[in-house]
Amino acid sequence: MAESKKELDPELKKRLKESYDLPWRKELRQAMPVKERMRLPREKMPEREAEERNRDFCEVNVGIAPEAAVREARRCLDCANPQCVAGCPVAIDIPGFVKLVEKGDFVGGVRKIKETNSLPAICGRVCPQETQCEDVCTLKKATGVPVAIGNLERFVADFERHQGEVYIPPAPPDTGFKAAVIGAGPAGLTVAGDLAKKGHRVTIFEALHTAGGVLVYGIPEFRLPKAILRSEVEYLQKMGVELRTNYVVGKTADLDDLRRQGYKAFFIGSGAGLPNFMKVPGENLVGIYSANEYLTRVNLMRAYDFPLADTPVLKARTAAVIGGGNVAMDSVRTAKRLGAERAMIIYRRSRQEMPARVEEVKHAEEEGIEFQFLTTPTRYIGDERGRLKAMETLRMELGEPDASGRRRPVPVPGSECVTEVDLAVVAIGQSPNPLIAQATPGLKVGKWGNLEVDWATLATSLEGVYAGGDIIRGGATVILAMGDGRTAAAEIDRYLRGLS
Numbered sequence: 488m489a490e491s492k493k494e495l496d497p498e499l500k501k502r503l504k505e506s507y508d509l510p511w512r513k514e515l516r517q518a519m520p521v522k523e524r525m526r527l528p529r530e531k532m533p534e535r536e537a538e539e540r541n542r543d544f545c546e547v548n549v550g551i552a553p554e555a556a557v558r559e560a561r562r563c564l565d566c567a568n569p570q571c572v573a574g575c576p577v578a579i580d581i582p583g584f585v586k587l588v589e590k591g592d593f594v595g596g597v598r599k600i601k602e603t604n605s606l607p608a609i610c611g612r613v614c615p616q617e618t619q620c621e622d623v624c625t626l627k628k629a630t631g632v633p634v635a636i637g638n639l640e641r642f643v644a645d646f647e648r649h650q651g652e653v654y655i656p657p658a659p660p661d662t663g664f665k666a667a668v669i670g671a672g673p674a675g676l677t678v679a680g681d682l683a684k685k686g687h688r689v690t691i692f693e694a695l696h697t698a699g700g701v702l703v704y705g706i707p708e709f710r711l712p713k714a715i716l717r718s719e720v721e722y723l724q725k726m727g728v729e730l731r732t733n734y735v736v737g738k739t740a741d742l743d744d745l746r747r748q749g750y751k752a753f754f755i756g757s758g759a760g761l762p763n764f765m766k767v768p769g770e771n772l773v774g775i776y777s778a779n780e781y782l783t784r785v786n787l788m789r790a791y792d793f794p795l796a797d798t799p800v801l802k803a804r805t806a807a808v809i810g811g812g813n814v815a816m817d818s819v820r821t822a823k824r825l826g827a828e829r830a831m832i833i834y835r836r837s838r839q840e841m842p843a844r845v846e847e848v849k850h851a852e853e854e855g856i857e858f859q860f861l862t863t864p865t866r867y868i869g870d871e872r873g874r875l876k877a878m879e880t881l882r883m884e885l886g887e888p889d890a891s892g893r894r895r896p897v898p899v900p901g902s903e904c905v906t907e908v909d910l911a912v913v914a915i916g917q918s919p920n921p922l923i924a925q926a927t928p929g930l931k932v933g934k935w936g937n938l939e940v941d942w943a944t945l946a947t948s949l950e951g952v953y954a955g956g957d958i959i960r961g962g963a964t965v966i967l968a969m970g971d972g973r974t975a976a977a978e979i980d981r982y983l984r985g986l987s
């Protein structure tokens with residue numbers, strides 16, 4: 488078996504070694520030679536036909552069957568120094584859970600994951616595994632095709648939920664300390680779960696009427712069914728976490744008010760919900776949405792069900808979505824599902840530089856989404872009633888790499904082109920909402936509106952106040968937000984116990 492070069496943290500290494508040395512793991516390793524495992528093909532994720540799924544909001548991926556999960560788990564080489572773990576921001580014992588799947592102990596597999604990740608059904612669906620755990624998988628180095636770690640994670644989480652008995656860890660002794668978590672996105676939910684496991688009394692304060700953050704208002708049902716999110720939130724509530732919705736910290740109450748209510752430590756996980764615009768002429772025409780507004784209308788307020796639901800959304804014939812990330816893919820696939828005959832991505836770089844998950848791009852292509860690479864909007868054109876009717880775009884070519892390491896797009900003079908569109912969705916990134924910082928004197932804010940933290944502890948400039956997720960990183964990923972949540976929870980625990 489190939490030994491990896493990268494060294495893991497000593498504590499983590501010790502934990503993984505104990506798991507690796509279990510007698511049943513040794514038996515499994517001996518049951519099939521490495522060479523034979525390497526010859527096994529990767530199990531494909533079954534998915535619904537593109538022509539059927541691009542008309543509804545039901546989930547695209549169907550999930551793998553138990554027999555396929557066991558076959559896939561056999562592909563894992565059970566490395567002594569598993570790089571996949573180092574590639575996971577929350578350090579899941581990946582071979583530990585995968586080998587439980589190979590053994591047929593699916594519930595054991597999900598419990599193993601839940602030691603470090605309380606939202607496996609979500610991560611199994613939306614994490615960019617191809618750039619994290621699967622990218623550094625030894626099997627990928629050896630054969631080019633990594634173990635389908637994300638699909639297996641999803642499988643065990645779904646298996647546990649379907650069999651109806653979700654394991655709730657025994658309640659630890661109550662410490663009596665109260666901690667307030669602001670924002671019920673993946674960062675806040677993770678902090679809340681970890682602090683509850685330590686015996687602290689945790690309340691999440693959430694501005695919206697429901698928990699989940701981007702997972703509920705941004706990522707569409709066809710990628711992440713809301714029922715799954717609800718069951719993960721209920722899991723936390725069963726662990727003793729209190730959830731207070733419709734509670735805008737900075738308006739309903741500020742941190743000092745919460746201190747007076749007995750909260751001793753705080754975690755700010757309020758995300759990056761403020762949309763960025765390009766500031767090109769005509770951007771305020773009717774028919775141009777920020778991706779946040781567009782997706783919130785459809786996902787959270789169920790605009791696809793209008794007039795049965797209260798919120799409408801524009802149903803376009805030709806939709807253009809500006810951007811190349813997951814947010815852009817979700818928006819364009821939503822527009823297609825709402826009936827657009829032509830739905831296209833306008834992206835200023837080439838396909839290679841697109842930040843969206845590979846699977847989302849593949850699914851979008853299959854569903855008939857058109858991609859216009861190396862193109863940027865320069866002007867929106869309205870009709871006499873101020874409604875969008877066309878957009879002018881310019882061709883780009885790639886120049887030298889910029890600060891992000893990606894090649895900078897450079898306009899090609901004279902390459903303007905006008906295309907008829909009646910919907911444009913701007914998905915070029917989000918910034919942190921300034922409300923909490925404005926309402927909290929002494930809370931230091933960086934150049935881009937992000938909260939400033941000590942990156943080792945995630946402590947902000949105020950004592951007892953920690954922050955993580957998109958509010959410190961700008962728009963990032965679910966698993967990075969969760970990784971921050973784990974770090975902050977460990978620090979908050981130390982702080983509450985007077986150990987920091």
Ligand SMILES: Cc1cc2nc3c(=O)[nH]c(=O)nc-3n(C[C@H](O)[C@H](O)[C@H](O)COP(=O)(O)OP(=O)(O)OC[C@H]3O[C@@H](n4cnc5c(N)ncnc54)[C@H](O)[C@@H]3O)c2cc1C
Pocket residue numbers: 613614615669670671672673674675692693694695698699700701702705706734735736737756757758759760782813814817844920922923955956957958962963964965966968
């Ligand atoms: C459309 C879309 C698709 C995405 N797809 C993916 C993907 O496929 N994979 C991936 O890894 N990442 C994806 N991301 C990014 C990922 O969802 C975010 O990085 C992640 O959700 C950040 O988590 P968070 O907890 O920091 O913030 P959020 O998820 O934004 O949650 C913040 C929460 O705080 C609440 N809040 C804000 N202000 C206040 C206040 N003052 N008081 C109380 N509550 C407040 C908000 O209502 C929200 O519920 C996507 C993002 C979007 C927008």
Ligand code: SF4
Pocket residue numbers: 562563564565566569570571572581582585623624625626627634636
């Ligand atoms: S998932 Fe990949 S890196 Fe991880 S233990 Fe298995 S083969 Fe090794």
